[in-house]
Amino acid sequence: MMVWAFNASVEQSRRILNIDHLPFLSKFYLQFFSFLNKCAFRGVEGRMGGKSANIIAMVLGYLSNLFCLFGFASTAVLCFVYYVFDRLCSQITDFSDSSCLDFTVYEPLLNKPLKLCGGDLQQFCVLSSTAYIWYIVGFIGCLITILGLQHFLMCSAANYSRVSFGMRAEELKEV
Template sequence: MGNQCRSCITRIPYATLIATIMCIVGVGVFCGTMYRGAMLAVLMFDQVFHLRLIWVETVQMVFVVIGASMGALGLMILFVGCLATGATRTKVYRAWGARVGGRISCAVFLGITYVLQVAWLLMLCFLVIVTLIFTIFWALCSNPQVQANRQCIDFRQFSFMFPNNTRPEDMEVCDTHELKLFCKDYVERAEIMFILATVACLLVILSLVHYLMCLSANYAHIRDHEKFQELQDLQCLQEPELSMGGSKDRF
């Protein structure tokens, strides 16, 4: 029983397992917070600035697809890690074709992970900019003059960020109800969502770095196992010759 437990423990790719947990948690938090943050942004532009952002609904669906794809990728890399760990590697990659397939699969996942790493770094840059914008919005809302309803929040100096047909009065937030919607209901909540999404994005990037290290190690293990297998085959071929030579010497 103890030997079986020890054998099972040695077959678990702990580094890949940790990276998979980090990836799934990070992607889950990212998709949830970005979905909610995008919804708050749509409501803010609709009810405060009277702008309709139809494309945001498509972006929300993209977040769902990203979550499912990253989860599937993490499970596939975990499966590859299990095959390349411990005694499982010895059994699975015994044949030459299996070893070649294992090295190719590791190389393919290395390429995919590298591309995803670049994509998530770009997403991190985008989130930093969005979070900074909402932090500026929150700083405008924290102005005592604005909180006392003695001053409007004027976005006319940022007119380049609005569509060309936007009216100047729609770029000002003056009404008490609009100030409450803009500051309390949308900006405050959306900023929290985007901060959490940024942290989750960092977690995903860290998990992808772990994946790159694990896949590189698995590739090296499979390659070294191929050399070790060739050495074993050579030794098996030499042993009968040595035994035959020894028998001739005795007789």
């Protein structure tokens, strides 16, 4: 979805500015990155900058991982709640005024009568089954995101180790 939104934004700005093709941009990128590779990322200063950038990336990765773990736990609880609602609704055969779901146990929490019958019960059941499916999708998405962040943190730790040992190797060469 975000990719579609980004592509739409790029297309919108391209149409507003009447830009059809930017051939010089790829050459500029190539020159810029080759300059960075030859000049900026060489020597001790480049390694120290890489080390500090890696530390910042790892800290942000850990914070993102904690945030995603919170989302994972929240969606797990919501999946369970909506699973229970979906099972309650699957036992109801008709949505007449005689068939009701009685949630009066939770009435002191909300100060409202919680007895669903007829059309309200039908809407509750339809929304419960829809929400249950979307919470499962969110649960799987959180799991995939957490696995991706764990992989990113492993790669960042390996990169940090490589940069740190590279600095030690430079120090040993000087001795």
